[in-house]
Amino acid sequence: MTARTNNPLAQEPRYELISQVLRKNILNGVLPKGLVLLEGPIAVLMQTSRMPVQAALRLLADEELVHRFDGRGYLVGAVGAAPLRRDIGEFHLDIPQQVDDALQTRGTWKHFYDEVEEQVASCQVFGEFRIVETELAAYLGVSRTVVRDVLSRLQERGLIHKDNSSHWVAGPLTARTLREKFELRAIIEPAALRLAAPFIQYGQIEEMRDRIGADPSLKPEDLENALMEHCIARAKNTSLVEMIQNNQMLLTSVNRALTGLGLPEDAIALDQYRTLFDLIARHPIDSAAEYLRDHLHIMAAKNLARMKIVAVISEAVDFPPYLIVQ
Amino acid sequence: MAQSDATTADLAAPPQIKRRRLRVRGTSITLLKEVRERAQADLGFDVEYELLEFVDCQRMAALEPEAYDIYEQCFHNLDIVWFWGALQPIDTDRIQDWDKITDLSKTGGISKYAWRGHGDAPVRKLYVQPGGFLGPKQGRYISMLPTVHNMDSFGFDTRVFGKGDPRAPSWAWLLDRRAKGRIALVDEPAIGLFDAALAAEAAGELQFTDVSNMTIAEIDALMALLDDRRRQGYFCATWRNANEAAELVLQDRVSVQSMWSPVYSNMGKMAETFVEAAPIEGYRAWHGGASLSRHLQGAQLDLGYEYLNWWLDGYAGAVMARQGYYMSAPDRTKSALAPEEWAYWYEGASAARDLLGPSGGVVVKAGARRAGGSYQDRANRIAVWNTVMEEYNYAARAWARFVRRVNEVQK
Numbered sequence: 001m002t003a004r005t006n007n008p009l010a011q012e013p014r015y016e017l018i019s020q021v022l023r024k025n026i027l028n029g030v031l032p033k034g035l036v037l038l039e040g041p042i043a044v045l046m047q048t049s050r051m052p053v054q055a056a057l058r059l060l061a062d063e064e065l066v067h068r069f070d071g072r073g074y075l076v077g078a079v080g081a082a083p084l085r086r087d088i089g090e091f092h093l094d095i096p097q098q099v100d101d102a103l104q105t106r107g108t109w110k111h112f113y114d115e116v117e118e119q120v121a122s123c124q125v126f127g128e129f130r131i132v133e134t135e136l137a138a139y140l141g142v143s144r145t146v147v148r149d150v151l152s153r154l155q156e157r158g159l160i161h162k163d164n165s166s167h168w169v170a171g172p173l174t175a176r177t178l179r180e181k182f183e184l185r186a187i188i189e190p191a192a193l194r195l196a197a198p199f200i201q202y203g204q205i206e207e208m209r210d211r212i213g214a215d216p217s218l219k220p221e222d223l224e225n226a227l228m229e230h231c232i233a234r235a236k237n238t239s240l241v242e243m244i245q246n247n248q249m250l251l252t253s254v255n256r257a258l259t260g261l262g263l264p265e266d267a268i269a270l271d272q273y274r275t276l277f278d279l280i281a282r283h284p285i286d287s288a289a290e291y292l293r294d295h296l297h298i299m300a301a302k303n304l305a306r307m308k309i310v311a312v313i314s315e316a317v318d319f320p321p322y323l324i325v326q
Numbered sequence: 327m328a329q330s331d332a333t334t335a336d337l338a339a340p341p342q343i344k345r346r347r348l349r350v351r352g353t354s355i356t357l358l359k360e361v362r363e364r365a366q367a368d369l370g371f372d373v374e375y376e377l378l379e380f381v382d383c384q385r386m387a388a389l390e391p392e393a394y395d396i397y398e399q400c401f402h403n404l405d406i407v408w409f410w411g412a413l414q415p416i417d418t419d420r421i422q423d424w425d426k427i428t429d430l431s432k433t434g435g436i437s438k439y440a441w442r443g444h445g446d447a448p449v450r451k452l453y454v455q456p457g458g459f460l461g462p463k464q465g466r467y468i469s470m471l472p473t474v475h476n477m478d479s480f481g482f483d484t485r486v487f488g489k490g491d492p493r494a495p496s497w498a499w500l501l502d503r504r505a506k507g508r509i510a511l512v513d514e515p516a517i518g519l520f521d522a523a524l525a526a527e528a529a530g531e532l533q534f535t536d537v538s539n540m541t542i543a544e545i546d547a548l549m550a551l552l553d554d555r556r557r558q559g560y561f562c563a564t565w566r567n568a569n570e571a572a573e574l575v576l577q578d579r580v581s582v583q584s585m586w587s588p589v590y591s592n593m594g595k596m597a598e599t600f601v602e603a604a605p606i607e608g609y610r611a612w613h614g615g616a617s618l619s620r621h622l623q624g625a626q627l628d629l630g631y632e633y634l635n636w637w638l639d640g641y642a643g644a645v646m647a648r649q650g651y652y653m654s655a656p657d658r659t660k661s662a663l664a665p666e667e668w669a670y671w672y673e674g675a676s677a678a679r680d681l682l683g684p685s686g687g688v689v690v691k692a693g694a695r696r697a698g699g700s701y702q703d704r705a706n707r708i709a710v711w712n713t714v715m716e717e718y719n720y721a722a723r724a725w726a727r728f729v730r731r732v733n734e735v736q737k
Contacts, residue, residue, distance in 0.1 A: 125719065126723075127723050174719075306409060307718075308406060308714055309409055312388060
């Protein structure tokens with residue numbers, strides 16, 4: 001999804017590029033001790049949104065190049081310096097050409113689409129949200145035109161729609177949506193698995209199977225990804241694979257959001273993946289496809305149960321400012 | 327402490343024996359002083375109660391399983407707490423009176439032919455099934471030990487709806503024009519929503535394919551109806567606990583409202599005026615119980631089982647009966663009640679004398695009869711159980727918005 005350029009730095013995350021610039025200018029003394037670093041002005045200077053600036057500052061704080069103080073932003077240097085409030089633009093930062101180019105090539109919607117998609121997908125368990133275009137533009141630090149590109153992509157993927165008064169709306173994610181998405185999964189994923197049989201990376205699947213139980217860091221999500229990458233996505237039917245990926249996307253984001261809220265991981269799912277990977281590795285593919293279908297029915301029931309739990313969590317969770325609960 | 331000079335130190339300080347204690351998190355349904363004191367005396371360890379309102383209770387039970395040992399709540403909210411992984415299965419082999427628990431709790435109806443009611447009958451959440459699910463297929467392990475239960479309805483003002491009305495009370499009264507401005511609902515989305523749904527259906531306003539598992543369109547229609555009546559000024563309040571419900575009656579602010587059984591014993595001079603309905607459409611039932619927190623093990627787990635077994639032993643069931651609740655092991659309860667108490671509360675007979683409530687005050691006057699008759703009669707007429715339905719997340723948020731608006735008007 002990232003734009004192709006010849007600049008190797010264009011593939012680096014933006015926060016990494018921004019932290020490089022700031023680090024360099026702190027170490028070479030361009031940015032003086034005690035200078036108050038604020039997200040907004042840095043974002044303007046780097047022509048980027050605030051989110052990667054936040055991440056870059058956190059990174060530098062971990063390295064103790066900057067620190068938090070009793071006010072907004074961070075102070076350059078170790079604790080103790082008096083706050084110095086000046087516009088960062090005055091300091092003529094040394095920005096390496098390659099980094100500058102890399103930041104410039106990141107001016108299109110594709111660069112922050114994933115972040116927005118994650119936020120828009122995961123809010124939906126909490127009900128219906130209106131997306132305010134101007135707020136989204138301010139939040140990302142981009143123009144309305146770019147925001148419209150983002151929104152139309154979200155619409156294409158079925159994550160948002162327009163209501164009667166032409167406002168962009170996300171959600172609510174209902175049990176019905178969830179049930180339908182799992183029903184669709186149970187129809188198309190076993191079919192894709194059959195088509196993929198000759199192209200499956202069997203070695204990888206066996207390796208994954210052996211890690212279940214032995215590697216405590218392994219999560220159901222990792223196994224789901226492995227199933228997608230090494231098996232299903234290898235079916236020689238791009239329309240089918242794309243359909244599967246689109247259908248899963250909302251489910252994956254929601255799942256991640258729920259786990260983030262503290263819902264426990266599903267230990268039983270690990271056992272089911274072990275059986276499934278074992279069936280895939282040992283052929284014939286039909287038995288694995290049948291098992292996958294049953295597994296998805298069970299996952300549907302589990303996910304419906306998880307959805308009920310969400311009801312006890314109020315809307316007071318932090319949402320980005322462009323999402324307004326209806 | 328160093329071993330060599332232990333002698334003097336040991337003599338100087340009395341031995342510090344840490345009292346064993348069991349922490350119970352629950353609601354006002356079962357967390358009564360009388361129960362706790364007797365449990366402590368019988369069991370020989372401290373029992374600490376933490377009393378919370380319904381929705382807070384389930385949220386905190388789900389999020390902080392380490393903060394309690396026993397969770398006393400209703401079966402319908404197991405969907406939240408069980409699936410969060412906060413509880414552990416109960417081994418029925420360690421419950422001595424398991425075989426004395428009635429069929430209403432264990433198989434779903436008081437007899438083979440009794441109508442089970444829509445929704446979360448306790449049996450549908452009782453047994454731990456393969457894969458960690460809960461279901462009705464019997465097995466050794468259960469999610470919650472069934473204890474108290476009841477069939478709820480609503481209360482009404484006889485000055486408005488008449489005393490000897492030959493037409494039996496209907497849930498439709500909760501949306502009745504005669505009570506406009508004097509209607510209150512219980513604010514718990516798995517309970518109050520069903521009072522409202524039964525009312526909407528009884529009034530002929532809406533029809534649900536399955537009232538206990540509404541579709542999004544059905545929930546929207548119900549909430550639109552409630553909101554329309556709210557705008558017309560039908561509702562004066564919502565309430566969250568028995569005290570709030572009693573206050574509304576005592577202040578003469580309601581002509582009809584959702585009710586819980588203990589409230590009827592707490593209405594002073596309004597007792598003759600505001601009475602319990604036995605609705606023609608049947609009851610909204612609920613079933614409570616006690617569960618073991620996930621973290622319990624070893625000696626602490628043993629205390630948990632002792633407490634669970636004690637609950638079935640009779641005394642707790644008698645206290646519950648005196649506030650109008652039935653017990654899952656009624657034979658034991660019978661032996662702990664006076665014959666006149668048993669006759670009134672369980673058999674639907676008229677009270678042979680004044681009957682006392684859990685804390686000693688008169689709650690039933692001699693000659694009174696329980697609305698709806700005997701346990702058998704009432705249990706046979708369950709229309710719907712309190713339920714956390716599939717679209718609960720959606721419904722609970724819509725319900726919360728409705729409640730907020732009702733109460734905004736009041737402020």
